[in-house]
Amino acid sequence: MLIALARDGPSVRLAELDAGGRPIAEHTVSPDRLPAWVAERERGQPDGLRWVWADTARVYPVLLDAGVRVRRCHDLRLVRAILTDNLHAELAPAAPDGGDPAAPDPFAVAAPTEPGEPDLLDALEELEGTVAGRDEPDLSAVVAEFGRQWRAVETSSRAARLRLLVAAESVGALIAAELRHDGLPWDVGTHDATLTRLLGPRPRFGGRPVVLETLADRIRAALDAPTLNPDSPTELLPALRRAGLEAGSTRQHELEQLDHPVIPALLEYKKLSRLLAANGWAWMDSWVVDGRLRPEYLPGGVVTGRWATRGGGALQLPKQIRGAVRADPGWRLVVADAAQLEPRVLAAMAGDRAMAAAAQGADLYAALVGQGVVAERSQAKVAMLGALYGATSGTSGQLMPRLTRAYPEAIGLVEQAARDGEAYRRVSTWLGRCSPEAPESWRELHRRLVEGEADVADAQRSRRQSRDWGRFTRNFVVQGTAAEWALCWMGALRTALRELGTEGPGPGLGRPHLVYFLHDEVLVHTPAGLAAQVEVAIADAAAQAGRMLFGSRPVEFALDVRTVESYDEAA
DNA sequence: GGGGACAGCGCC
DNA sequence: AAAAGGCGCTGTCCCC
Numbered sequence: 392m393l394i395a396l397a398r399d400g401p402s403v404r405l406a407e408l409d410a411g412g413r414p415i416a417e418h419t420v421s422p423d424r425l426p427a428w429v430a431e432r433e434r435g436q437p438d439g440l441r442w443v444w445a446d447t448a449r450v451y452p453v454l455l456d457a458g459v460r461v462r463r464c465h466d467l468r469l470v471r472a473i474l475t476d477n478l479h480a481e482l483a484p485a486a487p488d489g490g491d492p493a494a495p496d497p498f499a500v501a502a503p504t505e506p507g508e509p510d511l512l513d514a515l516e517e518l519e520g521t522v523a524g525r526d527e528p529d530l531s532a533v534v535a536e537f538g539r540q541w542r543a544v545e546t547s548s549r550a551a552r553l554r555l556l557v558a559a560e561s562v563g564a565l566i567a568a569e570l571r572h573d574g575l576p577w578d579v580g581t582h583d584a585t586l587t588r589l590l591g592p593r594p595r596f597g598g599r600p601v602v603l604e605t606l607a608d609r610i611r612a613a614l615d616a617p618t619l620n621p622d623s624p625t626e627l628l629p630a631l632r633r634a635g636l637e638a639g640s641t642r643q644h645e646l647e648q649l650d651h652p653v654i655p656a657l658l659e660y661k662k663l664s665r666l667l668a669a670n671g672w673a674w675m676d677s678w679v680v681d682g683r684l685r686p687e688y689l690p691g692g693v694v695t696g697r698w699a700t701r702g703g704g705a706l707q708l709p710k711q712i713r714g715a716v717r718a719d720p721g722w723r724l725v726v727a728d729a730a731q732l733e734p735r736v737l738a739a740m741a742g743d744r745a746m747a748a749a750a751q752g753a754d755l756y757a758a759l760v761g762q763g764v765v766a767e768r769s770q771a772k773v774a775m776l777g778a779l780y781g782a783t784s785g786t787s788g789q790l791m792p793r794l795t796r797a798y799p800e801a802i803g804l805v806e807q808a809a810r811d812g813e814a815y816r817r818v819s820t821w822l823g824r825c826s827p828e829a830p831e832s833w834r835e836l837h838r839r840l841v842e843g844e845a846d847v848a849d850a851q852r853s854r855r856q857s858r859d860w861g862r863f864t865r866n867f868v869v870q871g872t873a874a875e876w877a878l879c880w881m882g883a884l885r886t887a888l889r890e891l892g893t894e895g896p897g898p899g900l901g902r903p904h905l906v907y908f909l910h911d912e913v914l915v916h917t918p919a920g921l922a923a924q925v926e927v928a929i930a931d932a933a934a935q936a937g938r939m940l941f942g943s944r945p946v947e948f949a950l951d952v953r954t955v956e957s958y959d960e961a962a
Numbered sequence: 963g964g965g966g967a968c969a970g971c972g973c974c
Numbered sequence: 975a976a977a978a979g980g981c982g983c984t985g986t987c988c989c990c
Binding site for chain 1: 970971973974
């Protein structure tokens with residue numbers, strides 16, 4: 392059962408849709424009665440109900456505030472973004488210099504169909520001239536847009552994968568709203584104590600905390616620069632030069648190479664200054680309310696499908712202050728992160744048996760040593776990151792030939808993605824999120840190069856741009872598929888958590904619930920007595936996510952799971 | 963005084 | 975000369 396929902400002036404209009412998206416019954420409800428109406432339908436249709444609306448971020452918080460949660464939705468805004476890119480890519484004509492398709496199909500770029508294939512063209516044209524971008528589409532617009540999106544999915548050459556992607560992206564939107572609503576438990580007392588220990592007491596009238604001011608004085612004395620502002624690279628760099636230091640920048644890793652009495656104080660200053668600026672008292676006042684950090688999560692906010700946040704930098708919580716993330720009394724945090732997720736995803740995508748074998752254990756990097764691919768675990772890590780990011784030089788560049796010999800399918804897959812990007816062909820994640828077009832100016836220059844019309848300087852520039860874009864597309868297919876796995880993991884976990892615990896004051900808060908998500912890591916806040924069951928649910932959900940994406944391919948998605956009282960206890 | 967580029971650094 | 979992918983946020987600096 393599908394129910395479409397839209398605002399209509401002072402009321403809310405709803406339409407029950409049949410399986411093909413056609414309305415079969417309509418209702419009008421006043422906004423204050425909407426949560427009860429939704430809750431009743433959820434109770435009456437525990438299994439098959441999906442809400443269709445323009446934008447989860449606008450609709451769902453209202454329901455959450457009223458204590459109502461839904462199981463499934465279809466987010467027209469997010470799905471449209473995926474489908475528009477996907478259909479453009481499916482319609483793109485094969486590139487003239489296509490190269491040979493080394494990668495086996497499912498990954499292959501945009502599996503080109505015949506240009507002009509009518510059903511896809513229709514779906515795309517319909518999508519382009521429509522109203523989903525409008526602020527408040529009415530019910531007929533919502534129903535019509537859903538019909539178009541549904542048709543676009545069903546007529547795609549990869550309908551099964553797109554269906555899963557659409558569902559995963561939409562459940563992500565629900566989770567994002569719930570994370571913000573429930574909030575991450577944050578102990579301002581612990582946070583304040585950490586800041587005070589490292590920086591000194593909070594200055595009462597602004598200005599630098601005493602520890603920073605003392606360090607600044609030492610830096611000024613050591614450089615004989617009495618008015619120097621150490622926060623200013625344009626002042627600091629000349630001051631370093633005057634002191635006889637040959638620094639090209641004031642970056643940490645460059646300063647570390649230098650030998651001078653000022654360096655230790657400067658490094659310490661930069662570290663603490665960063666803490667104060669990014670996560671100091673002002674940050675705490677702005678973003679922590681009533682003991683909860685409530686960042687605004689943006690599903691699909693990154694081109695690869697990863698989430699972003701707006702405000703507070705909640706995906707960059709430094710390890711220094713994670714001790715402030717504390718479970719409520721009598722509760723625990725279950726912290727789980729997927730170990731070496733991206734290499735495992737790559738092994739599954741490529742169907743690379745040797746690499747999948749290395750991914751059978753908890754430590755994939757150690758397994759590379761065991762298989763004799765490299766001598767040490769640290770080399771395995773560097774080499775693997777190099778393969779995923781496109782390193783050509785340095786240690787990881789040197790190790791690439793070994794990886795290529797050991798795992799030809801896996802390395803072949805990322806190499807193919809890189810070559811596609813270099814030729815400005817679009818690539819796709821496992822489920823069908825397509826990479827964006829490169830900047831038009833880059834593609835134009837590349838066309839001139841291919842046609843022999845570029846001079847030497849332009850040719851050089853174009854080749855550099857191509858390599859840059861190839862590194863992006865190489866990483867895109869793996870990072871994006873890892874993001875899809877994480878969505879499926881979290882979606883499956885959310886479903887499982889609903890079955891645990893008893894109904895509390897609010898449907899989310901009396902029982903275990905998700906409180907944080909960081910690309911390949913989740914935090915669940917749970918009554919202490921249920922923590923063991925939560926750990927099992929997290930592991931089950933990971934296995935389920937692997938099956939959803941990759942069926943029976945024998946790749947294990949290992950987790951590190953710990954039950955703690957505060958986040959800094961999780962290694 | 964606001965806007966935007968840049969440097970720098972935190973996270974994955 | 976070569977340069978590893980994706981982000982958000984702060985302060986500085988400079989321009990309008």
